[in-house]
Amino acid sequence: MEKWEKKKYDFVYFTLISREGTRSKGLHLLPLINEVAKDLGLRGLLINYATRETSKYKGTIYHKMLGKVKRKISNFRNLEIHNEKFNGKQVCAIMRACKFVLLPSNADASPRLLVETLIRDRPLVVNSAIYGGWKYINNCNGAFFDAPTIEECFNEKYRKDYGYYKNSLKNAILKSLLIKKKSEIIKVMHYFIKVNFVKMLIKNF
Numbered sequence: 001m002e003k004w005e006k007k008k009y010d011f012v013y014f015t016l017i018s019r020e021g022t023r024s025k026g027l028h029l030l031p032l033i034n035e036v037a038k039d040l041g042l043r044g045l046l047i048n049y050a051t052r053e054t055s056k057y058k059g060t061i062y063h064k065m066l067g068k069v070k071r072k073i074s075n076f077r078n079l080e081i082h083n084e085k086f087n088g089k090q091v092c093a094i095m096r097a098c099k100f101v102l103l104p105s106n107a108d109a110s111p112r113l114l115v116e117t118l119i120r121d122r123p124l125v126v127n128s129a130i131y132g133g134w135k136y137i138n139n140c141n142g143a144f145f146d147a148p149t150i151e152e153c154f155n156e157k158y159r160k161d162y163g164y165y166k167n168s169l170k171n172a173i174l175k176s177l178l179i180k181k182k183s184e185i186i187k188v189m190h191y192f193i194k195v196n197f198v199k200m201l202i203k204n205f
Contacts, residue, residue, distance in 0.1 A: 009080070010042040011125070011173075012094055013102040014113055016050035017073075017083075019057040022065040026104025026127055028150045030069050030076070032162075033102065036169045037078040045098065046081045065150055095120045100176040104147060105130055123176035125169070140179065145172035 013033065021027035030046075037044050057063055073081070086094065095101060095116070100123040105111055114133040117124050124142035126134065129149070137144065146168040152158045 007097050008043075009045040009098045010037075010177075011100050011102045012045040012047060012098045013079075013104070014047045014049065014091075017048040017066075017070070018050040018053050019060070019062040019066050020054075021050060022062040022069065022150060023057060024105060024107035026106055026147065027069055028065045028153055029104045029127075029147055030079075031072055032147075032165060032169065033104065034076040034079055036166060036173065039166075040170065040173060042078060042173070044079045044102070045094065046079045047086065047094065048081060048083045049085045050083075051085060061150060061154070065153065091116065092120060095122050098122065099180045100125055100142075100173070103127065103130070106147070106149070107131055108133070123179040125172045125176050142179070143172035143175035145169045 015021050015025045015027055015030075017027065033044070036042075101113065101117040102125045103111060103114060103117075104127045106127055106129045108131055111130070111133045114124060114126070114136065118136060118141055124137060126137055126142055126144050127147050128134070128144040129147060134144070146165060148158050148161065148165055152161075
């Protein structure tokens with residue numbers, strides 16, 4: 001708990017560095033995420049809670065993509081990676097240390113992290129292709145970005161459309177940071193309103 005209270009990050013991404021991660025958690029987007037973070041000067045926190053790898057999806061496109069990501073991951077200077085599971089209190093502390101939560105998942109029908117983020121008053125940056133939970137996102141709590149599928153990442157069209165996907169993620173991040181700033185301003189305004197109201201009551205007492 002204490003180590004998170006002393007640290008500050010721009011965003012956090014909870015994922016699985018595994019074949020399942022490339023299938024459902026948007027891990028295939030990690031190189032794109034790192035590049036956008038670098039361009040915007042952001043410091044990201046990547047929480048890898050994959051405790052073990054199974055034989056599932058071995059030899060598939062997910063396996064191939066995992067190898068590709070692992071070869072690049074050591075060069076990602078804008079992402080701090082932690083390979084461990086955290087309990088509810090620790091997750092809460094981690095979210096408090098970040099300005100927004102990145103959720104690039106696609107094959108995720110009921111993302112619990114999405115709900116936890118909303119409860120903790122942190123903006124979300126969400127993959128527009130996510131299976132579920134998208135209906136809870138609006139202009140006041142997050143932003144969507146368009147992302148390529150894992151299949152698209154292996155074809156020529158992705159290279160042509162790379163600039164579009166990069167700008168889409170950038171714009172969503174900038175929107176979420178603006179939401180965070182507005183939220184902080186509103187909290188300060190509420191504080192001063194309360195203080196002035198108390199002063200008025202004391203004066204008229």
